[in-house]
Amino acid sequence: PAIEVGIIGNNTIMQRLIINLALNSHYINDQKLKIYVSHNSSEEFSAFIREYQLNKILEIIEVDFEELSDKTNITAIYICENDELKLMQYVKALQESDTLSNVKRFIFIEQSNNITSLLPAKQNTIIDISQEIGVFDNVINESLDDLAKTIHNDYITKLKEKDKLEPDPEKKKLKADDATHQMWDLLPDEIKDRNRLQADHIDVKLRSVACKKAPIDSPKEIYDWGNDPRIEALSGAEHNRWNAYKYYKGWKQGGVKDEQKKTHPYLIPYEKLDDDIKKNDRNTIKHIPDLLEILGYKAVSQ
Structure with a gap:
């Protein structure tokens, strides 16, 4: 419900x-x-x-x-x-x-x-509200920024790895003129904010499966994230979060991605996506423990 x-x-x-x-x-x-x-x-x-x-x-x-x-x-x-x-x-x-x-x-x-x-x-x-700066907005603090940077740089690294295996220059994923394909310090503020929102939502995903993050040296046993049967449901939640951000920014569903017209073909429910596209959301979820580890955390049961 x-x-x-x-x-x-x-x-x-x-x-x-x-x-x-x-x-x-x-x-x-x-x-x-x-x-x-x-x-x-x-x-x-x-x-x-x-x-x-x-x-x-x-x-x-x-x-x-x-x-x-x-x-x-x-x-x-x-x-x-x-x-x-x-x-x-x-x-x-x-x-x-x-x-x-x-x-x-x-x-x-x-x-x-x-x-x-x-x-x-x-x-x-x-x-x-007068005392709580960023009650509603994502506070740009060092921890959140570090996680957002990690998410983005990992995305760029994966694109580079795919491009090494692609002989056709026209089919390469990494585009020099694409604003999202720059390293963190060169990104427009809006794209940085988008990554911060993704980083901030990791805690929501952890709570969804009765988990929380803990310091990497905590005596608590690390949660077996990769074998959780709810990975697919979490992937759907991640796509819904992405959809929400696009709608909020004025985007609509369209046959092709068009930055000027703000249309995107994947602005549809998760279950209607092709499996190749769903893999992007699944990889985002499966990679959460790795992102936490880079920052000195691990997922543990609540």
């Missing part, structure tokens, strides 16, 4: 949250994340959804606040509200709800205040 969450709010914080969920919420269940959204500006919200093609990535259902209580499978509630009175009204109503009273709440505000400090910490996670 699909994972279901609720979002309450009507501001740019809510929009940034939805984009973050669109780019990162791709799991081995191969289901779109289902989001119930309660807000006050339908026309503006609809324009936002269209701009980023979010309905191709998420299942978004607009509801009145009162309707949220009818949803029995919600696993988390995100509240994006700066008005203290409205915030407390939402929390009070959720606490009194038969179906949502025990659901974990994440409260995004632009500045913490005395009222939010009174909320019980066990069920309410307060996230102060």
Whole structure:
């Protein structure tokens, strides 16, 4: 079944949250994340959804606040509200709800205040946007950048290895004029960000199979990643993540890859891909332990 969450709010914080969920919420269940959204500006919200093609990535259902209580499978509630009175009204109503009273709440505000400090910490996670740099965006830190560089440079190395075996110059994979075929320091920022998103999603994939990363010298036994029966499901999740990023950037499915028109033939569900193309996603998944090892980590069971 699909994972279901609720979002309450009507501001740019809510929009940034939805984009973050669109780019990162791709799991081995191969289901779109289902989001119930309660807000006050339908026309503006609809324009936002269209701009980023979010309905191709998420299942978004607009509801009145009162309707949220009818949803029995919600696993988390995100509240994006700066008005203290409205915030407390939402929390009070959720606490009194038969179906949502025990659901974990994440409260995004632009500045913490005395009222939010009174909320019980066990069920309410307060996230102060003014203090939390990069709450939604991938923080460009050294660890994430190192992993992103490793992913990209490994991609270039594999292209070079394939080209050595290809006698026809026209069929060689590595193209000098392709912006994605440069070493890390020469890449455009957008392509670097794309690699950072892939690197950041590795933790999501690890959690999907009840794993986490640990220092390479940890006494915990390394997880037998290569023999996990969910490799194919993880490969599908990786392709869904790639699709989501393309949709977010304005791309559409097309017969040929065209940077100007933003069309790509592989912007389709994973199961419809030719097996040769699926191998790219499978290799990405199978190579995760190697990437972690380069950075001094290993995958272990939680």
